[in-house]
Amino acid sequence: DGGITQSPKYLFRKEGQNVTLSCEQNLNHDAMYWYRQDPGQGLRLIYYSQIVNDFQKGDIAEGYSVSREKKESFPLTVTSAQKNPTAFYLCASSFGTVGGQPQHFGDGTRLSIL
């Protein structure tokens, strides 16, 4: 079955540590996205990529970094510069640009600070 796989499901980070969240899709989608979901705040866009080797900052990119070396993969690194990283992180993908195409979502990764 085609879909989006996020790993791990739960992740713990120590203060000052960088952690990387994995997102893989086998839907042959061009565009991929990372969102952060906090209670009462909905989904906020961190980074997105419309094509391999290209990505753009979303609304809350500070303290995060991404790469898009392969069409199928869009890992997110939460750096030590992100002061409030505890949240639920969602990866999504879509054909082409978001304007005309709905997004498909993964099951998410819950990140907590030790």
Next chain:
Amino acid sequence: AQSVSQHNHHVILSEAASLELGCNYSYGGTVNLFWYVQYPGQHLQLLLKYFSGDPLVKGIKGFEAEFIKSKFSFNLRKPSVQWSDTAEYFCAVTSYDKLIFGTGTRLQVFP
């Protein structure tokens, strides 16, 4: 900048009651509109979408939404809810090459 408002943060209903969840966006012009649903323990999935044409859109599981351009609204409706509709519902609107999500409405349906 485009923004999306979902005024109902938490809705509690009994089974068979009718449902209407509000969604308003701030910027006019051509927009694409979506409702997504997140059932407990499951990933976000598309409920319905509006791109153009008939402003009354039908989605999965008996849901529908009406696009009213003059009111910048895209409210979600269901005539008779079921316990299995318990979930969080998100409205989303396109803004250039991004999706802007509302803060979500948590729906609890009791038998």
